[in-house]
Structures are given as structure tokens and as C-alpha cells.
Amino acid sequence: xxxxxxxxxxxxxxxxxxxxxxxxxxxxxxxxxxxxxxxxxxxxxxxxxxxxxxxxxxxxxxxxxxxxxxxxxxxxxxxxxxxxxxxxxxxxxxxxxxxxxxxxxxxxxxxxxxxxxxxxxxxxxxxxxxxxxxxxxxxxxxxxxxxxx
Numbered sequence: 001x002x003x004x005x006x007x008x009x010x011x012x013x014x015x016x017x018x019x020x021x022x023x024x025x026x027x028x029x030x031x032x033x034x035x036x037x038x039x040x041x042x043x044x045x046x047x048x049x050x051x052x053x054x055x056x057x058x059x060x061x062x063x064x065x066x067x068x069x070x071x072x073x074x075x076x077x078x079x080x081x082x083x084x085x086x087x088x089x090x091x092x093x094x095x096x097x098x099x100x101x102x103x104x105x106x107x108x109x110x111x112x113x114x115x116x117x118x119x120x121x122x123x124x125x126x127x128x129x130x131x132x133x134x135x136x137x138x139x140x141x142x143x144x145x146x147x148x149x
Contacts, residue, residue: 025116029067040141041067041118044103044110049084052140060148063088063138070115071095072143073136079128081135086143088136089127096136098123111136118142 030038039045054063063073063086072095073088081087094114101110101122109123120142127135 033066034141036141037066040139041065041113041120044101044119045139046121047085047139047141051084052086054086054140054143054145055080055084057145059145062146062148063143064146065113065116065118065120066142066144067118068113068116069144070113072113072120073138075145075148077131081127081137083135083137085121085137086140087127088138089131089134091136096120111138113142 121138124135
């Protein structure tokens with residue numbers, strides 16, 4: 001288990017996410033985001049697997065929240081999980097918060113942007129064992145890639 005992830009596994013309570021600014025700014029986001037990104041970030045939708053163009057990106061850079069531009073993931077922590085969604089073995093410390101998701105008849109760990117509260121995806125403990133063992137399974141629609149200069 002990755003240091004700092006103990007709360008995900010019930011050893012300590014999950015931190016409460018901020019008041020969701022994506023909820024407060026829905027009208028603005030509806031005008032600035034594409035429809036898929038809006039549905040994912042604001043309504044906890046899930047994009048179709050293997051549909052994100054971010055899956056093919058191998059360049060160095062940073063992945064930011066599409067709603068608020070907060071840095072979330074570094075390219076060196078991205079890997080091909082075979083799941084169909086961009087996957088990372090770790091987030092930038094402090095960039096995401098976790099909540100319990102009981103939709104679809106199961107309990108999962110939902111990830112949200114710590115800055116704006118936008119829905120990103122889900123956290124699993126089936127990532128690469130040689131690094132953290134964690135998989136941040138993220139909707140590409142919730143992210144924007146900024147190449148390194």
C-alpha cells in the first residue's frame with residue numbers, strides 16, 4: 001500500500017471533499033467544457049473505455065483538471081493498465097481527494113479533484129507492484145495534458 005493511502009482502506013476515515021465548486025459553477029462550466037467533460041466532472045459520468053485520446057500520449061508533461069487546471073498527475077506515473085482509461089500509479093500529493101462510491105451495486109473509491117471537487121474516476125489497489133501497487137483509473141475527459149517545455 002502506498003504511504004498516505006491508508007485512509008482508502010478503512011484504517012482512518014476518508015477525508016471529506018471540499019464543497020464542490022464544480023457544483024457552484026455549473027453554468028459557467030457548461031459553457032466552457034465539452035459535453036462529455038461536463039458530464040464526467042459535474043455528474044460523475046464515465047466515458048466509454050478506450051475512447052480517450054490521452055491513452056496514446058507518451059510525451060513528458062503534466063495532466064491537469066479540465067475544469068480548474070489544477071495539476072493532478074505527472075506523465076512519468078502514467079502506465080497502460082489495459083483498462084481502457086488513462087491510469088497512473090500515483091497522484092501529485094494533495095491533488096485528489098477520495099470518497100466512497102456505492103453506485104452500481106458495489107463499493108468503490110471515487111477520486112475527485114482536491115481543488116474544485118470535479119469527478120475524475122476511481123482508485124484501485126491493482127496497479128504495478130514494482131511501484132506503488134495503486135491504479136488511479138481516470139476519465140480522460142476530466143483531464144487536459146500539458147506537454148513539458
